[in-house]
Amino acid sequence: MLTDTKLRALKPQATPYRVADANGLCIEVRPTGSKAWRYRYRYAGKASIVTIDEYPSMSLQQARAERDKLRALLRGGANPAHVARAERAAHADRVNSTFGAIGLELLAKRAKEGLSPGSVKRERRLIEKDLAAIAGTPISEVTAPVLLAALRKLEQRGVVETAHRARSHAGRVFRYAIATGRAERNPAEDLAGALEQPKTKHFASVTDPQQIGPLLLALHSYQGSMVTQAALRLAPLLFVRPGELRSAKWADIDLAAGEWRYVTSKTKTPHIVPLSDQAVHVLTELQPLTHRSEYVFPGVRSAARPMSENTINAALRNLGFDGTMIVGHGFRAMARTVLDEVLGFRPDYIEHQLAHAVRDPLGRAYNRATHLPERRKMMQAWADYLEDLRETSGKKVVPMRKNRA
Numbered sequence: 001m002l003t004d005t006k007l008r009a010l011k012p013q014a015t016p017y018r019v020a021d022a023n024g025l026c027i028e029v030r031p032t033g034s035k036a037w038r039y040r041y042r043y044a045g046k047a048s049i050v051t052i053d054e055y056p057s058m059s060l061q062q063a064r065a066e067r068d069k070l071r072a073l074l075r076g077g078a079n080p081a082h083v084a085r086a087e088r089a090a091h092a093d094r095v096n097s098t099f100g101a102i103g104l105e106l107l108a109k110r111a112k113e114g115l116s117p118g119s120v121k122r123e124r125r126l127i128e129k130d131l132a133a134i135a136g137t138p139i140s141e142v143t144a145p146v147l148l149a150a151l152r153k154l155e156q157r158g159v160v161e162t163a164h165r166a167r168s169h170a171g172r173v174f175r176y177a178i179a180t181g182r183a184e185r186n187p188a189e190d191l192a193g194a195l196e197q198p199k200t201k202h203f204a205s206v207t208d209p210q211q212i213g214p215l216l217l218a219l220h221s222y223q224g225s226m227v228t229q230a231a232l233r234l235a236p237l238l239f240v241r242p243g244e245l246r247s248a249k250w251a252d253i254d255l256a257a258g259e260w261r262y263v264t265s266k267t268k269t270p271h272i273v274p275l276s277d278q279a280v281h282v283l284t285e286l287q288p289l290t291h292r293s294e295y296v297f298p299g300v301r302s303a304a305r306p307m308s309e310n311t312i313n314a315a316l317r318n319l320g321f322d323g324t325m326i327v328g329h330g331f332r333a334m335a336r337t338v339l340d341e342v343l344g345f346r347p348d349y350i351e352h353q354l355a356h357a358v359r360d361p362l363g364r365a366y367n368r369a370t371h372l373p374e375r376r377k378m379m380q381a382w383a384d385y386l387e388d389l390r391e392t393s394g395k396k397v398v399p400m401r402k403n404r405a
């Protein structure tokens with residue numbers, strides 16, 4: 001019979017070999033050095049063998065106990081190999097039905113459908129780190145209290161916003177699991193209002209016309225790459241989301257028509273950005289430099305990828321504007337405020353141009369062409385106003401008369 005000392009002394013050979021213990025149990029030593037417990041038996045007059053587990057993860061004592069279970073199955077008329085196969089299938093099904101496995105499956109699907117690399121990275125972190133407490137739990141066993149306990153750990157770490165994002169993403173995973181027949185309900189919905197509300201944080205921005213002029217003057221003085229120069233000049237003119245600007249594609253831009261058409265990153269809806277004369281001028285100067293890439297603003301290391309998400313903010317810091325003064329996203333707040341309070345454009349024109357979920361009085365969502373002629377005029381007026389502020393920087397700025405269009 002085998003002992004632990006004998007097991008440790010077994011050395012690999014050129015071909016696999018087995019050493020018997022007792023009552024059909026043996027250890028198989030492979031050329032790689034790995035060792036596996038196997039059980040030899042006869043069923044219906046035919047010699048058979050089934051693998052039990054690896055050594056030393058399963059000890060000699062545990063292997064003998066497992067062998068005795070298989071012998072009992074055999075005496076009861078069952079084929080141990082069939083039973084082992086069914087148990088492995090059940091185990092695989094359990095592993096593939098955990099919250100983490102289903103979450104990663106959904107993530108792979110979303111990545112294939114065009115989810116940005118940054119979003120893929122963030123969602124993977126939510127599954128594998130922020131919701132690690134339930135990642136290995138079968139999704140059918142993740143109840144509202146179980147999910148809440150995992151989210152409370154994030155609250156206790158002081159990352160309340162992450163807890164809310166994790167709850168939202170968990171809801172997405174549950175909806176996918178329901179659609180694929182692996183869950184019956186979504187416990188994330190039961191937790192509405194159960195988490196601490198995060199403190200509202202606004203992106204740093206400049207909304208005072210007296211300060212916008214010097215900011216624009218500084219942007220036009222940037223001495224870095226031409227690609228970054230163009231992005232800095234277009235950011236306030238177009239006031240789209242930073243991720244949408246840096247991932248802009250030439251195929252979506254029609255310089256002759258003065259339009260940029262794309263699908264928004266947040267609402268996933270078609271959107272049109274009318275291009276002012278100033279924006280067309282910047283893009284026309286940039287096109288000969290980057291037209292070989294599909295991206296308007298290709299990355300430094302590879303033209304097959306867009307510029308880094310940190311490029312704009314890094315350039316602003318180099319110009320002396322830290323994160324407390326202005327960030328890439330802050331140009332949206334600048335446009336929203338000044339277009340309304342200084343230039344007097346209708347709030348629904350502004351909100352629609354910001355690609356927010358604007359609805360008409362009947363509750364219908366506006367389509368991408370809603371108020372397009374008016375928005376085109378607004379974007380040109382905005383560009384002209386910014387140009388005037390930049391050119392008269394350092395002088396007293398006289399705001400344009402309000403235009404309640």
